[in-house]
Amino acid sequence: MEVRTRFAPSPTGFMHLGGVRTALYAYLFARKHGGKFILRIEDTDQERFVEGATEVIYDTLRGCGMDWDEGPDVGGDYGPYVQSDRKHMYLPYAKELVEKGAAYYCFCTKEELDERRAAAEARGEVFKYDKHCLNLSKEEIQAKLDAGTPYVIRLNCPTEGESAYDDEVFGHIAFPNSDLDDMVLIKADSMPTYNFANVIDDHLMGITHVLRGMEYLSSTPKYNLLYKAFGWEIPKYVHLTTVMRDAQHKLSKRDGDAYYSDFISKGYLKEALINYLALVGWNPGDDREFFTMEELIEAFDIKRLNTSPGIFDVTKLTWMNAQYIAKMDFEDYLRMATPWFDQVLAGKGMDYRRLAELMQGRTEVFNRIPDMISFLAEMPEYDLSLYFHKKMKCDETVAKENLTLMLPVIEGIQDWTEQNLHDTVMAAIAESGKKNGAVLWPLRIAISGLANTPGGAFEIMYLLGRDETLRRLHAAMEKLG
RNA sequence: GGCCCCGUGGUCAAGCGGCCUAAGACACCGCCCUUUCACGGCGGUAACCCGGGUUCGAGUCCCGGCGGGGUCACCA
Numbered sequence: 001m002e003v004r005t006r007f008a009p010s011p012t013g014f015m016h017l018g019g020v021r022t023a024l025y026a027y028l029f030a031r032k033h034g035g036k037f038i039l040r041i042e043d044t045d046q047e048r049f050v051e052g053a054t055e056v057i058y059d060t061l062r063g064c065g066m067d068w069d070e071g072p073d074v075g076g077d078y079g080p081y082v083q084s085d086r087k088h089m090y091l092p093y094a095k096e097l098v099e100k101g102a103a104y105y106c107f108c109t110k111e112e113l114d115e116r117r118a119a120a121e122a123r124g125e126v127f128k129y130d131k132h133c134l135n136l137s138k139e140e141i142q143a144k145l146d147a148g149t150p151y152v153i154r155l156n157c158p159t160e161g162e163s164a165y166d167d168e169v170f171g172h173i174a175f176p177n178s179d180l181d182d183m184v185l186i187k188a189d190s191m192p193t194y195n196f197a198n199v200i201d202d203h204l205m206g207i208t209h210v211l212r213g214m215e216y217l218s219s220t221p222k223y224n225l226l227y228k229a230f231g232w233e234i235p236k237y238v239h240l241t242t243v244m245r246d247a248q249h250k251l252s253k254r255d256g257d258a259y260y261s262d263f264i265s266k267g268y269l270k271e272a273l274i275n276y277l278a279l280v281g282w283n284p285g286d287d288r289e290f291f292t293m294e295e296l297i298e299a300f301d302i303k304r305l306n307t308s309p310g311i312f313d314v315t316k317l318t319w320m321n322a323q324y325i326a327k328m329d330f331e332d333y334l335r336m337a338t339p340w341f342d343q344v345l346a347g348k349g350m351d352y353r354r355l356a357e358l359m360q361g362r363t364e365v366f367n368r369i370p371d372m373i374s375f376l377a378e379m380p381e382y383d384l385s386l387y388f389h390k391k392m393k394c395d396e397t398v399a400k401e402n403l404t405l406m407l408p409v410i411e412g413i414q415d416w417t418e419q420n421l422h423d424t425v426m427a428a429i430a431e432s433g434k435k436n437g438a439v440l441w442p443l444r445i446a447i448s449g450l451a452n453t454p455g456g457a458f459e460i461m462y463l464l465g466r467d468e469t470l471r472r473l474h475a476a477m478e479k480l481g
Numbered sequence: 482g483g484c485c486c487c488g489u490g491g492u493c494a495a496g497c498g499g500c501c502u503a504a505g506a507c508a509c510c511g512c513c514c515u516u517u518c519a520c521g522g523c524g525g526u527a528a529c530c531c532g533g534g535u536u537c538g539a540g541u542c543c544c545g546g547c548g549g550g551g552u553c554a555c556c557a
Contacts, residue, residue, distance in 0.1 A: 010557055042557070110555060117554090126483055126553065152555055170486070179484050179553080187555040194557045218485050218552045241487080241550095248549065276493095279506095283494060287505050306487095306494085309550065313492045316507040326520075362519050372518095392516075440516035452518040 003035025004208045007061070007068075008198070010042050011053030015060040015260040017251055017312065018213065018243040021277045025240060026211040027066040028278075028300040038205060039071030041082045044197060054082075060260050064274050065293040070205075078205040083197060090192035093200055093230070094153045094185045102229035103185055105141050106133040106154045110188075129154065129182045153186040155225060163221035168209075168238040169305045175221050183222055195219060199226045207235050214239040238302050241281050241309045251312055263317075267340070267366020269328070272321040280310040290323070322364040333360045340369035344377045354418075355463060358455040375448050376463055379472055382449035384479065392437035399442035400480040405432055406439060407473055410461070418462040425458070446476035 007023040009015070030037040039061070041054055058073065070076025080086055097103035106129075113129070120127035134156060136144075144151070157180035164174035185196040192200070202210060216223075217239050227234045245251045251258040263273055275291050283306075284291075284299040291299065325333065334356040341352055355373065363369060374380075387399040394402075409428040413421060429439050444457040447469055453460060461469045 012557095044557075106555095113555085124482070128553085150555095154555095173485070175484070181553070184555050189555080191555090193555070198557095213551095214486070215551055239486090244550085246492095250550090279493065281493090285495080287495085289493095289506060308487050310494090311492060313507070316493065319507055322519095364519095389517085435516095437516055444517060448517090450517085454518075456516050456518095458516090 001208060003030055003033040004038060004206050005030040005035065005211055006038040006040050006202070006205065006207050008040040008042050008201075009057055011050055011057060013050040013053040013056055014258075015056060016258050017260060017263075017273075017277060018258075020060065020064070020260050020274075021243060021280065022211060022213060022240055023061060023066060024064070024274060024278060024296075025238075025282070025300070025302075025305075026209075027068075028297055029209060029211065029238070029302060030069075031297045032300050035208070036069040037066070038076070038078075038207070039068040039081065040201060040205070041072055042194070042197070043082060043084045044087075044191060044194065056261075064270050083201065086197070086201065087191065089204075090197055090200055091186055091190055094192070094196065097155070097185070097226075097229055098153060100229060101156070102225075103153050103155050104134050105136070105145070105151045106182075106184075107136075107144050107149050107151050108132060109150070128179075131156075131182060134182075150188045152184045152188055154182040154184055155222065155229075157182050157222065157225060163224065165220060165224055165234070165237065167217070167220075168236055168302055170214075170217065170239055170307055173217065173220075175218065177221075180222060180225075183219075195223065196226070199223050202235060203227070203230070203232050209236045209238055211238040211240060214241055238305070241306060243277075243280055244309050244311045246311060257312075257314070265367075267336075267368075268317065268321050269324045272317065272324040275324075276317045276320050280312055281306045289320075318364050325363045325366075326361050328360075330356070330360065333363075336366060337363070337369060340366050341373065343370045344374045348377060349465075350376065350463060354459070355454075358459055362454050372454055375450050375453065376460075379447075379475070380449040382445070386445050386449070386451060387442050387480075389437075389441050392441035393435055394438050394441045396480060398438055399445070400477070402432075402434060402439045403442055403446060403473065403477060403480070405434070406443060407477065410473065411470060413466070416462065416466045418458050421461050422458045447472045 005026040007019075007026050009019055009023070027037045029035075039057075041057070043054075054072065061068070068074065070078060070081065072079075072081045075081075094103060098105065108129075116130075117127040133154070158177045159180075161177050162174050163177055163180070164172060166172050183195060184193050186192055220237060220239075224234055243251050245257060260273070264270065271292075274293070275289075275296075278291065278296055278300075279289065282300070282304055285301075285304055288299070334353060337356050337359060338352060341350070341355060345352075345355075355376075359369065359372070362372070384396050388395045406425065406428065409425060410421075413424055425439075425443075426436075429436055432439075440457050444453065444460060445451075447457070447464060448460055455463075464472070
């Protein structure tokens with residue numbers, strides 16, 4: 001049988017990382033087995049229509065390399081793929097269940113229910129619908145229906161025994177039926193509840209494997225009751241652990257660390273993000289850590305999905321991101337880095353190509369670039385103690401002495417290339433009998449004001465240009481007294 | 482609170498009864514390389530939640546406790 005998985009997000013305008021990972025696993029599983037990956041938009045949330053929200057979903061998934069075989073924009077044999085376009089499909093199914101005795105009309109109002117719920121809570125009990133309307137006679141029901149009394153349709157759950165199923169990752173899971181609540185299938189506005197629509201859609205779309213968050217673990221018995229009542233085949237369940245921010249919190253939008261777009265705009269590479277995300281809750285069983293999408297498809301196996309929640313470690317993601325950046329095509333790096341360079345260097349006429357060469361291996365996340373290179377735009381304030389460096393055998397006095405020695409040498413350089421800068425200065429150092437470090441260290445400090453810079457003295461002098469370099473050197477001499 | 486799930490170093494994790502005096506990666510700390518930083522190389526610190534069983538033998542199986550998470554809507 002052909003494997004069919006789906007990703008069914010709500011168009012909220014943002015893609016949660018947990019959602020991206022769920023989509024990824026569903027995608028990988030389908031591809032791994034030569035099956036189909038379906039995209040279904042669950043937009044029954046009537047009140048909140050977000051402009052462009054479905055595009056966010058499309059762009060994220062496609063951008064990451066997850067293409068779907070069926071969906072709103074690509075069509076398919078099981079459409080429509082947008083839930084709001086399927087509105088009319090659900091009520092008949094609910095009525096079928098009523099006829100089969102698996103569901104029933106309920107006329108209790110929301111207010112009555114709230115009251116009873118509050119009362120139960122006051123008694124310290126868990127509220128469960130008491131099947132009040134299940135006892136209504138056929139005549140009573142018909143009378144109310146004829147009178148146009150608002151109603152909902154509820155699932156008639158068993159009250160004894162237990163419901164069990166075998167989850168593909170968690171194994172055998174059993175629940176006492178006495179805990180099952182007669183959930184609403186059709187709301188008073190005749191629209192289906194999320195859970196009901198889900199089951200109908202999954203069945204109609206021929207979904208064979210349901211990959212979803214483990215928050216559905218405890219409502220799955222009710223899903224199964226529905227499948228059984230219809231006489232439909234129950235899909236395989238692959239419940240996924242939660243992606244956490246720390247041991248007790250999920251990734252949340254509040255902290256700005258939950259959305260795919262948060263990371264992309266900070267300058268994380270989607271390949272790195274996907275690669276890292278794949279590894280939170282899953283591993284290939286060997287030591288491999290770097291995967292292309294193709295390699296993930298090849299290696300993916302739901303048997304290796306973990307059962308305990310994983311914490312999303314930004315530090316490790318950042319490391320992985322740096323690895324990806326270092327290995328990316330230089331032209332791509334230059335193109336991506338340019339806007340970040342522009343933030344502090346726009347209009348300076350800086351050699352971006354050379355700068356990019358120096359920066360590529362040092363960029364962990366693109367948004368850290370401006371801080372790393374702002375010294376090129378403007379000489380930072382710095383303390384004279386920076387000239388002290390034990391290993392370089394340097395301090396203020398040495399700095400002053402060696403800088404005084406080098407200033408005329410550098411001033412005499414007209415052919416301002418890195419190579420020439422290097423050769424001329426190194427020759428002068430050799431001639432002076434000084435230690436390389438004792439000259440180069442203070443030289444770099446004098447023109448950068450920083451202990452750490454992306455590149456050494458020659459690279460920076462070149463980048464700065466002759467005028468600016470000399471200006472900074474003179475300022476340094478003055479500062480050193 | 483009821484029910485369900487989970488519990489190996491700070492984090493991701495391997496381990497599926499003996500090969501574990503417990504891999505690997507990130508982070509951290511040293512050292513080396515280097516005109517700085519980074520990269521790279523080498524080395525180091527650091528874990529089986531607790532208590533009972535079962536077994537010749539338990540991180541690995543069972544039970545209990547504790548801890549964490551999830552779920553208990555006419556939300557999705």
